[in-house]
Amino acid sequence: MGLGLAARGFKAALTAASWRYTGLRAYCARMETRGLLFRQLFESESSTYSYLLADVESREAVLIDPVLETVERDLKLIDELGLKLKVAANTHCHADHITGSGLLKQRVFGLKSAISVHSGAAADIMLTEGDKITFGRHSLTVRETPGHTDGCITYVTGDQSMAFTGDALLIRGCGRTDFQQGCSKKLYESVHQKIFTLPGDCLVYPAHDYKGQTLSTVDEEKKFNPRLTKSLEEFVKIMDNLNLPKPAKIDIAVPANLVCGLHEV
Numbered sequence: 001m002g003l004g005l006a007a008r009g010f011k012a013a014l015t016a017a018s019w020r021y022t023g024l025r026a027y028c029a030r031m032e033t034r035g036l037l038f039r040q041l042f043e044s045e046s047s048t049y050s051y052l053l054a055d056v057e058s059r060e061a062v063l064i065d066p067v068l069e070t071v072e073r074d075l076k077l078i079d080e081l082g083l084k085l086k087v088a089a090n091t092h093c094h095a096d097h098i099t100g101s102g103l104l105k106q107r108v109f110g111l112k113s114a115i116s117v118h119s120g121a122a123a124d125i126m127l128t129e130g131d132k133i134t135f136g137r138h139s140l141t142v143r144e145t146p147g148h149t150d151g152c153i154t155y156v157t158g159d160q161s162m163a164f165t166g167d168a169l170l171i172r173g174c175g176r177t178d179f180q181q182g183c184s185k186k187l188y189e190s191v192h193q194k195i196f197t198l199p200g201d202c203l204v205y206p207a208h209d210y211k212g213q214t215l216s217t218v219d220e221e222k223k224f225n226p227r228l229t230k231s232l233e234e235f236v237k238i239m240d241n242l243n244l245p246k247p248a249k250i251d252i253a254v255p256a257n258l259v260c261g262l263h264e265v
């Protein structure tokens with residue numbers, strides 16, 4: 001009896017501690033809170049993250065930045081979870097991998113693709129600042145964040161608790177600005193005006209990570225991002241001197257992504 005009470009007390013303390021630690025939000029790649037189902041998915045060749053979000057009640061779902069090579073895996077998960085995929089939404093016209101949007105459209109009846117109107121790419125839904133992608137009781141709002149490319153957008157959840165920043169803001173980094181209409185001044189302004197103005201505890205989910213990190217927060221990046229904490233002048237200098245090699249797949253990925261990933265696929 002005594003032991004039972006102690007065990008119950010310990011469990012209660014543990015539960016309270018967990019809630020304090022997470023602040024009512026699960027800081028992991030798998031959570032299901034406040035009626036939002038969420039999965040972070042990874043493609044290892046291009047180190048790309050895709051994000052599946054769904055409304056628990058209506059089962060309507062959105063997949064952000066699907067990758068061609070992982071379409072079957074993603075469809076299997078969507079099927080297992082009993083979801084209805086409504087929109088395949090890209091953060092921009094990628095240079096390092098082919099989007100899975102086109103193939104998904106062939107496989108899922110009624111699925112619509114979405115991308116920025118400024119991307120130069122074809123899609124069913126052409127997005128601009130303030131547009132909303134709705135799935136059940138949830139939605140993603142578009143914030144235009146150009147600089148890495150002209151058509152980069154950040155998707156923000158309705159409660160501003162999560163931002164899908166594409167290549168505009170990476171964890172302790174940012175997308176390169178030396179091709180595809182890249183402009184470091186524009187990128188700096190986009191991040192400061194459109195992402196750093198979100199609540200400090202807003203979770204930042206980027207399109208890539210090359211070091212095994214899965215997410216960050218607005219506050220963390222405002223404090224620790226080695227590039228974006230600098231002045232605009234210093235940032236431009238850093239970006240001008242990265243001297244990065246060309247992405248291996250750029251010559252096939254960009255033409256393919258301009259037509260929803262279906263170019264010679």
Ligand SMILES: [Fe+2]
Nearest residue numbers: 094095167175
């Ligand atoms: Fe990119």
